Each structure stands twice: as C-alpha cells, then as structure tokens.
Amino acid sequence: MHAPDETQAPDDGRxxxxxxxxxxxxEVVLRRSGELLQIxxxxxxxxxxxxxxxxxLLVRAALDALPVRPGPRLLLGGLGVGFSLAExxxxxxxxxxxxxxxxxAVVEWHRSGPLAPFTAEARADARTELVHADLLEHLRATRDRYDALCLDIDNGPDWTVTDGNRSLYSPTGLAACRARLTPGGVLAxxxxRHSPAFEELLRNNGFSRVRTEETPVARGVPDVVHFAMRPA
Structure with a gap:
C-alpha cells in the first residue's frame, strides 16, 4: 500500500x-524534520x-581490515539513507x-524521491548494483563471493525492529554470511549499541579477529560496528 501524506510543515514544527x-x-515511513530526512x-x-x-566507518574500516587484493568486492546489506553506499x-x-x-519504498525514495540526491553519484557509478531482495535470501541464492559484507539492516543484534531480521544474527545467519565471504574476507x-553476546556468537561460529569500534553520537550510547574475519 502507498499512502502519501501532505508535505506542508505544520505550524508547531512537528x-x-x-x-x-x-x-x-x-510499515515504513519517510518524514522530514527540519532539514533532516528520517526513516x-x-x-x-x-x-x-x-x-x-x-x-x-562501516565501509572504511572493513576495507582497511582486508588483506591487500585487487578490486575487492563489497556487499552492502541495507541502503538506508545512503551514507554507506556513498562512502x-x-x-x-x-x-x-x-x-x-x-x-x-527505500529503493524508490533513492531512485526518484527525496533521498535521490544522497546517492545519485554512487548509483550512477558503473561498479554499483542495487538489488531489491531480502538480505538472507540473497546470500542463500547467490553464487557470488564477496571480500567484505557490511550490514546495516536494523538497529543491531540486540534490538531488531522486525522479527525476521533476528535470523541474521543467529548461527544460521552467520553461516550464510561466512559462506559468501572469500577467505580472509571481512564481516562488518x-x-x-555494543553487544558482547554477539561478539561471542561471532567467535563461536567460525569468525576470527572479532573487535568492535565505537562512534560517539550527540545523545545516548555510542553507535558501534562489530568486525570479524573469515579465516584464510
């Protein structure tokens, strides 16, 4: 269902x-708050x-962690507002x-909607392929291998918005990720929020060099990125 709402800002600043x-x-909603667009x-x-x-950081640190290799292949799980793709x-x-x-809806907002300016140059890049699919279904169906998987499909392993996303952070989901990584490939x-339990799950399901990097935010606990490597 598609139900556009009025776009005139209310007088009270909501x-x-x-x-x-x-x-x-x-339900997924795109809204404007001042100069910001929110999902x-x-x-x-x-x-x-x-x-x-x-x-x-998700993308930059994953590349830095990779062994030197020509033209590494990257899979981004989740388009969001486009920061990772643009990076x-x-x-x-x-x-x-x-x-x-x-x-x-997110794909359309980037192709022809309010989020288009954030990714226009990246989407026009000849290296970029945009796939409309569930991430786990794609990982299980594709025969491609990737040097880095950078995943941002929810609020994290301990705080999922939709129940279906929980399987990504399970042993089954991590096995699907590991299977699509090249030896020495990086999962980010x-x-x-920081999840020590997820770090332990990574270590117990075939990943090595598990670490976490934090990024301070204006309010609340820092955002984090969990990194792990498929052993070579």
Missing part, C-alpha cells in the same frame, strides 16, 4: 510525513541524514559494489 508504505515487513520502520526510528559517521563509491579501491535492500555489522 516532523512531516512525506511517504508511508505498508508492505510484507510492516521510521514499524513505529521505530531507524536512521536520518544528520551524521553518518558510523555508517561510513563506498568514493573509494576507487573497491571493485564491485552490490547493495541489497528489501524495502521497495552496524549496531545501535
């Missing part, structure tokens, strides 16, 4: 809903266009950049 969709995974899923704030430091496209060392996004997972 956020303005630009688009609201109901689909297979529930809300099932009533829960996911992300906005205010900063993007941790989303850029990847700015880096000439990446070979192929595949973005997997399951929400049709964005999270709204």
């Amino acid at each position: 956020p303005v809903v630009l688009d609201r969709r109901t689909g297979p995974y529930g 809300i899923a099932n009533g829960c704030f996911l992300m906005d266009t205010s900063d993007g430091r941790s989303e850029r 990847a496209a700015r880096e000439p060392r990446w070979g192929r950049i595949t973005v997997v996004e399951r929400e049709e 997972v964005w999270s709204a």
Whole structure:
C-alpha cells in the first residue's frame, strides 16, 4: 500500500510525513524534520541524514581490515539513507559494489524521491548494483563471493525492529554470511549499541579477529560496528 501524506510543515514544527508504505515487513515511513530526512520502520526510528559517521566507518574500516587484493568486492546489506553506499563509491579501491535492500519504498525514495540526491553519484557509478531482495535470501541464492559484507539492516543484534531480521544474527545467519565471504574476507555489522553476546556468537561460529569500534553520537550510547574475519 502507498499512502502519501501532505508535505506542508505544520505550524508547531512537528516532523512531516512525506511517504508511508505498508508492505510484507510492516510499515515504513519517510518524514522530514527540519532539514533532516528520517526513516521510521514499524513505529521505530531507524536512521536520518544528520551524521553518518558510523555508517561510513562501516565501509572504511572493513576495507582497511582486508588483506591487500585487487578490486575487492563489497556487499552492502541495507541502503538506508545512503551514507554507506556513498562512502563506498568514493573509494576507487573497491571493485564491485552490490547493495541489497528489501524495502521497495527505500529503493524508490533513492531512485526518484527525496533521498535521490544522497546517492545519485554512487548509483550512477558503473561498479554499483542495487538489488531489491531480502538480505538472507540473497546470500542463500547467490553464487557470488564477496571480500567484505557490511550490514546495516536494523538497529543491531540486540534490538531488531522486525522479527525476521533476528535470523541474521543467529548461527544460521552467520553461516550464510561466512559462506559468501572469500577467505580472509571481512564481516562488518552496524549496531545501535555494543553487544558482547554477539561478539561471542561471532567467535563461536567460525569468525576470527572479532573487535568492535565505537562512534560517539550527540545523545545516548555510542553507535558501534562489530568486525570479524573469515579465516584464510
């Protein structure tokens, strides 16, 4: 279902809903708050266009952690507001950049909607491929191998907005990730909070060099990125 709302800002300064969709995974909303664009899923704030430091870290640190190899292939799980894709496209060392996004609305907001300016250059890059699919389904169906998987599909392993995303952070989901990584490949997972339990799960499910990097935010606990490597 597609139900656009009025776009005139209310006098009291409240956020303005630009688009609201109901689909297979529930409700997803794009709204404007001042100069910011925000994505809300099932009533829960996911992300906005205010900063993007941790989303850029997700991609930058994954590349830095890779052994030197020509044209490494990157898979981005989740398009969001486009910070990770834009960061990847700015880096000439990446070979192929595949973005997997399951929400049709998010894809459309980038192709022809309010989020288009954030990723226009990256989407025009010949290395970029945008796939509309569920991430785990893509990992199980594709025969491609990637040198880095950078995943930002929810608020993290301990705080999922949709129940279906929990399987990504399970032994089964991690096995699917590991199977699609090249030897020495890097898995990077964005999270709204540090998860020691997820770190332990990574260590117990075939990953090595597990570590976490934090990015301070204006309010609340830092954003984090969990990193792990498939042994060579």
